[in-house]
Amino acid sequence: MIGTVLQVEDLNIYYSTFGKSKRVVEDVSFTLKRGEILGIIGESGAGKSTIGKAIMGLIEPPDRAEGSIIFNGKNILTMDRYLLDRIRWKKISMIFQASMNSLNPVQKIEDDFYSIFRDKMNIRDKRKMEKMTDELLLSVSLPAYVKYRFPHELSGGMRQRTVIALALTTSPDIVIADEPTTALDVITEYFVLSILKERLRQSGSSMIFITHDLMAIMYMANRVLVMEKGRVVESGALEKIINEPENLYTKMLVSTIDR
Amino acid sequence: MNELPLVYMKDIRKYFGNRRNIVTAVDGVSMSVERGKNAAIVGETGSGKTTLGRISCGLEYPNHGTVMLDGENLKSMKNRELWKTAQYIHQDPYGAVDPLETVQKILQQPLRNLLGLNDQEMIDERIRHYLSLAGLDESYVSKRGGELSGGEKQRLLIARAFIMGPKYVVVDEPTTMIDFIHRNEVVETIREIGKSNDTTITLITHDLGIVGKLSQIVHIMFRGAIIESGPVDEVMVRPYHPYTIFLASIKPSNVSEGGKITEMVKGYGRLRQSFTFSRGCRYAHLCPLADDRCRSETPAFEEYTSEHFVACFKPGEFSV
Ligand SMILES: Nc1ncnc2c1ncn2[C@@H]1O[C@H](COP(=O)(O)OP(=O)(O)OP(=O)(O)O)[C@@H](O)[C@H]1O
Ligand SMILES: Nc1ncnc2c1ncn2[C@@H]1O[C@H](COP(=O)(O)OP(=O)(O)OP(=O)(O)O)[C@@H](O)[C@H]1O
Numbered sequence A: 001m002i003g004t005v006l007q008v009e010d011l012n013i014y015y016s017t018f019g020k021s022k023r024v025v026e027d028v029s030f031t032l033k034r035g036e037i038l039g040i041i042g043e044s045g046a047g048k049s050t051i052g053k054a055i056m057g058l059i060e061p062p063d064r065a066e067g068s069i070i071f072n073g074k075n076i077l078t079m080d081r082y083l084l085d086r087i088r089w090k091k092i093s094m095i096f097q098a099s100m101n102s103l104n105p106v107q108k109i110e111d112d113f114y115s116i117f118r119d120k121m122n123i124r125d126k127r128k129m130e131k132m133t134d135e136l137l138l139s140v141s142l143p144a145y146v147k148y149r150f151p152h153e154l155s156g157g158m159r160q161r162t163v164i165a166l167a168l169t170t171s172p173d174i175v176i177a178d179e180p181t182t183a184l185d186v187i188t189e190y191f192v193l194s195i196l197k198e199r200l201r202q203s204g205s206s207m208i209f210i211t212h213d214l215m216a217i218m219y220m221a222n223r224v225l226v227m228e229k230g231r232v233v234e235s236g237a238l239e240k241i242i243n244e245p246e247n248l249y250t251k252m253l254v255s256t257i258d259r
Numbered sequence B: 001m002n003e004l005p006l007v008y009m010k011d012i013r014k015y016f017g018n019r020r021n022i023v024t025a026v027d028g029v030s031m032s033v034e035r036g037k038n039a040a041i042v043g044e045t046g047s048g049k050t051t052l053g054r055i056s057c058g059l060e061y062p063n064h065g066t067v068m069l070d071g072e073n074l075k076s077m078k079n080r081e082l083w084k085t086a087q088y089i090h091q092d093p094y095g096a097v098d099p100l101e102t103v104q105k106i107l108q109q110p111l112r113n114l115l116g117l118n119d120q121e122m123i124d125e126r127i128r129h130y131l132s133l134a135g136l137d138e139s140y141v142s143k144r145g146g147e148l149s150g151g152e153k154q155r156l157l158i159a160r161a162f163i164m165g166p167k168y169v170v171v172d173e174p175t176t177m178i179d180f181i182h183r184n185e186v187v188e189t190i191r192e193i194g195k196s197n198d199t200t201i202t203l204i205t206h207d208l209g210i211v212g213k214l215s216q217i218v219h220i221m222f223r224g225a226i227i228e229s230g231p232v233d234e235v236m237v238r239p240y241h242p243y244t245i246f247l248a249s250i251k252p253s254n255v256s257e258g259g260k261i262t263e264m265v266k267g268y269g270r271l272r273q274s275f276t277f278s279r280g281c282r283y284a285h286l287c288p289l290a291d292d293r294c295r296s297e298t299p300a301f302e303e304y305t306s307e308h309f310v311a312c313f314k315p316g317e318f319s320v
């Protein structure tokens, strides 16, 4: 077990709509090792974001998650709220697919950073908070004045990069990145990814990287899971998935790579 | 009247902000969209693509310049008229789809309120038709916005824009959450709906791969200005501007740690934040070819070869 930071076993997730329950994640198992970047790819609606939400402990009744997600010896799915709150954001953070839309619209960007510093890291010195914010913004190629802006004053890509910086603030053990770079041009995307990779390495953090972007997967991931209709249909080292795919969907996907 | 292009924009400027800091989002852009000739706007994040796209369909007013849509000055157009003529597909599907509303409601409202349809059977038929064109089957009608995945939301937004039968649609990053196999399908669908409905499209994207599948003309934006434009085949095959050349060189096949492109990207990213544009070429501080002239004079946006425009003193000289 040494070297494993997260163990997902027999995960099944059901959404309930108008009283009807529908399974959207089926018997998914995988492990995440320390320092590893695990890519998840797959069709729209395959259940990728839902898995991310489950790891963050965000599946709530009437929806239901069964199986286990073990982090530090404890099952996230059965953890009490108090413990969960201590882990969330501090130990496991998530860049939501809705990142462009997930910043608090009525507060300035600096307040998003400062509340993490205060609540999760116990840092209160104004100077220090400012300096750390500037550094984090710079690391995603954003100028320091962005902290004085409101979210609606930023472009889609600027908001997305802000959310990436926020997710890195606590240097968590695990970062779940759900389509983090959809609004970025390739040059900026590639730059931001290179910084992400460097920071993960420095802090020894692991990442679950959910994306449709094959360039990003090829640059970032060590291992890849391929999902189709709620199931993992193929998994393996990046090179294997890219060069010798077995599953039909994976084959089609890989054939679209502009080599 | 039909001699004017569908969209005509002249010397558009748009500023945002307050006294403390002013942002120039669009800095003197002129651009037209001809009927039946789809355009694309490509460029760096924050370069003003969304702002320009929104101005072109009347969702945002410029501080300076003229916008004519379908032969009419936008200033004198009524909102109702405007929404029937032009539609905009939002870049952020999570912000644009009401999580509590059902798909049926989302699609039906504009049909009733703007087009004045009230034959429910016809409305339902139309909704089914456009949903299926966008790749969502009938079962989605009763789902709520919040129950859709990212890619499903994007498909819904496509259906919502085209169901109105507009003459002009701006699609802002429409396929970012759709995998590469289906991306081509969706883009082709957008093109087909456009063609059969006589709708002209402006695509905003950073995915160079889909530009040619939908558009004939491409405009490259950098820091509030169009720095290169021309027929897609031309610009993609023989880019002139060093920024475009750099952008086009980044492909899955050459993203390896320690490689030349990776180092260039890192250098570029580090240089970028520390700079505010004042004079000269707006790309000069990032351009490996820049000399004194580039840093002091502004290159004009000129036709360098037939229909292929570029703002650069050294067009085509850069290579990766
Ligand atoms: N809150 C919800 N209630 C009911 N159904 C939902 C909910 N959220 C998602 N779904 C459905 O569950 C399935 C899986 O959704 P999920 O968001 O996990 O897909 P995804 O793989 O992340 O897709 P994408 O790549 O498009 O983001 C989809 O069919 C979606 O319609
Ligand atoms: N409502 C606003 N208030 C203040 N500034 C704004 C507003 N909208 C846009 N801006 C600024 O204008 C500039 C251009 O933004 P725009 O959204 O047009 O860029 P973009 O090219 O679409 O970027 P992206 O690819 O990241 O979506 C950015 O610097 C942004 O911060």
Ligand SMILES: [Mg+2]
Pocket: A048, A049, A050, A097, A178, B149, B150, B151
């Ligand atoms: Mg998703």
Ligand SMILES: [Mg+2]
Pocket: A155, A156, A157, B049, B050, B051, B091
């Ligand atoms: Mg934009």
